[in-house]
Amino acid sequence: MEKSRTMKFVRRCCALFLLTAAGTTHGDVKLLDSFPKSGAELGETVTDVRLWFDEEADPAHSTIELMNSDARIPVVAIHTMGENDLMGMVRGSTPPGSYRLLWHTTALNSEKISSGEIYFTIVESESESESESESESER
Numbered sequence: 001m002e003k004s005r006t007m008k009f010v011r012r013c014c015a016l017f018l019l020t021a022a023g024t025t026h027g028d029v030k031l032l033d034s035f036p037k038s039g040a041e042l043g044e045t046v047t048d049v050r051l052w053f054d055e056e057a058d059p060a061h062s063t064i065e066l067m068n069s070d071a072r073i074p075v076v077a078i079h080t081m082g083e084n085d086l087m088g089m090v091r092g093s094t095p096p097g098s099y100r101l102l103w104h105t106t107a108l109n110s111e112k113i114s115s116g117e118i119y120f121t122i123v124e125s126e127s128e129s130e131s132e133s134e135s136e137s138e139r
């Protein structure tokens, strides 16, 4: 009696496992591309970030963190643009420096958390201070 119950349980688990495995993925979300790109050197501030994945990511279960040295710059309003992507708005200034972007996400209908990091640099642009004071004096 005890034995057959165990067998039933095992069989049910195997069936579930096979069903899951048939769907090619195991809940791992892989990053395909990003803005800024990993290793990029940008000559301008960043107002939004975007991540492209190999499958549909769930914005409700995703976080994006942006760090400039020890300063954390909020990335808010995470949403998808319908391209297996996540987009977030950078709420704060991004002065020249080294940046680390940390992302956590899950595929739609998955519990498994995938994560990764992107490093990029924002360099001083030669025209930045000039154009800034220009546009300020114009208004």
Ligand SMILES: [Cu+2]
Pocket: 079, 080, 081, 087
């Ligand atoms: Cu968007």
